[in-house]
Amino acid sequence: MLLRIAGMVNDSIVDGPGLRLAVFCQGCRRHCPGCHNPATWDESGGYQAETDDVLAAVGRNPLLDGITLTGGEPFLQAAAAAPLAAAVRARGLTVVTYTGYLWEEITGGPPDWLELARQTDLLVDGPFIMGERNIDLLFRGSVNQRLIDAPASLAAGVPVAWRRFS
Numbered sequence: 001m002l003l004r005i006a007g008m009v010n011d012s013i014v015d016g017p018g019l020r021l022a023v024f025c026q027g028c029r030r031h032c033p034g035c036h037n038p039a040t041w042d043e044s045g046g047y048q049a050e051t052d053d054v055l056a057a058v059g060r061n062p063l064l065d066g067i068t069l070t071g072g073e074p075f076l077q078a079a080a081a082a083p084l085a086a087a088v089r090a091r092g093l094t095v096v097t098y099t100g101y102l103w104e105e106i107t108g109g110p111p112d113w114l115e116l117a118r119q120t121d122l123l124v125d126g127p128f129i130m131g132e133r134n135i136d137l138l139f140r141g142s143v144n145q146r147l148i149d150a151p152a153s154l155a156a157g158v159p160v161a162w163r164r165f166s
């Protein structure tokens, strides 16, 4: 499947726990003031990548703990991102997904949004809000953004705070 991306970083240590392949999805409609990556807003920018090529990049780095889907807005491309995430998890790796949407919007959203949530281990939700910016936060830029344990939250039916990967 094709995923429109701005690029990938093969050895990120800032986009979730451990060593991660960060996949910067292209396209975001939130346009948060102070966004860290406005070059990813244009939904026709970036380039089309085969998800099999992303998986191949995962396979070439045996030190990876998992991938991080970030952006841009991964949920705008959930139909391609969800099976990619599933394939990564099938290899015993973890999936971190960043989104400008809220957990409640995602779980009440289209079926492919719910599927990407199902294939996510740690979800970082909510838009970046400049007035709530804090550079000391773990894996996120503003206080409103939540680190959500996606499997536990889906099981509980309410957002459950992420602590760490077991």
Ligand code: SF4
Pocket: 028, 029, 030, 031, 032, 035, 036, 037, 038, 040, 071, 072, 073, 099, 100, 101, 126, 127, 128
């Ligand atoms: S949701 Fe994320 S990528 Fe989109 S504008 Fe806001 S900070 Fe930028």
